[in-house]
Amino acid sequence: MDPRSGPHNDDDDKLHEECGIFGVIGATEAAAACALGLHALQHRGQEAAGITSFDGAEFYTRRGLGHVADNFATGDSIAELPGFMACGHVRYSTTGGAGLRNVQPLYADLAFGGFAVAHNGNISNARTVRQELVRKGAIFQSTSDTEVIIHLIATSRYPKLLDKVVDALRLVEGAYSLVCTTPHGMIACRDPLGVRPLVMGRLGDATVFASETVALDVIGGEFIRQVEPGELVEVDFDGKITSHHPFGHHHPRPCIFEHVYFSRPDSIFNRRSVYESRKQIGVELAREAPCDADLVVPVPDSGVPAAIGYAQESGIPFELGIIRSHYVGRTFIQPSDGARHAGVRRKHNANRLLVEGKRIVLIDDSIVRGTTSVKIVEMMRDAGAREVHFRVASPPTGYGCYYGVDTPERSKLLAGRMDQAAMCAFIKADSLAFVSIDGLYRAVGLAGRNAAQPQYCDACFTGDYPTQLTDLAERKGDEAQLALAVEPARAKEREYGSKVA
């Protein structure tokens, strides 16, 4: 289908991080801290939110579709979640998994007691492992890949809980950051390559885990360090922290797209300010793809730091030539082709008197399907821009992600089906350029990409996947997202407060 036709979601021309996770142990009102932390991670997932708490005797879970504020804004909702330990989750999901039964944390009563897990990532052999478990008699409650981990823990023959968790994780491949609440304390871990982020902090005497440092800032906590790739951190009820490295040494491959778009710019990712990385990408872009122009204009908000860097390096003035409305719902679906053009202006509008008669360098963080880029270029021209040059603060996104990021299949990615000249013609820009893969690596503080041993996961740009993709191989190249089964129907109404005692 021509991506310029048909219904269009304002926000579907970005890659979406599918989850954010948070955990706290040793706090007087753990669920309240968790709700606040999840709110700071809302950009990582807006479809659903959930929290499981533990008061020393019982586990309590509340989950709901929608934003954190839809589910945890009231004192009553927090009062349902007593205890000093809690883990929580925000989730983004498009097809095949938005029902309440897939909303996390997932909870199970296991032989050793209650177990709740919040997972960020994607298990790329989940379908294969699940089929084997079902063959042996396992009964699944959800279509989430995370439930596979719970079943593997439940059926592990090791007597100790931590060994069961390690045993389970040895059988899965892909990307996972986990925060688990158990009757003995909290376990947090990252997959051996550290594809998805996880950091550790302190809030008074409490220990906190979160997908991003911004969640620690927002709760008034203190950043201690990142959880290292392949590390399992155990925290007991006395606050004792024990670190384990059961998977041996692997060369880490954290997701470089966290620097480009997923993380909030006020977060620290992989020991580096995300804001600084984004600004530096703009610097690299100005060096690699200079442009004779009058103004540097960001596509707000995500293009702003790179545009500042581009402007500083090039000497071309930075101006807000596009104004973004902050009151547009993220999931507004355009009902018709006519309304579609009005739709993009609900979110972005040209600052007409500023851009009229000017040569503009537009800076965006990425091009996914190209639908938004087409409309933004058209909007600049309608506002009287004399020339529109498009610069992109990431390399062409030509490959799907199987590590917990919602990506269109390759045939729907603009860079998956066109070369750069064709993309430029498609978006109707006067010129188009992307930062190179080495430029991106330089921007995050490295000398360049080490082709023999890449320092990050960059598979959506290079097709170089750092893990096996067993389910994809089993499906012989079917590039649809590896949801385990198709959800029968998207939940039509909110199902609040499933309480697990």
Ligand code: SF4
């Ligand atoms: S494929 Fe891209 S989005 Fe996915 S983990 Fe790797 S770098 Fe991140």
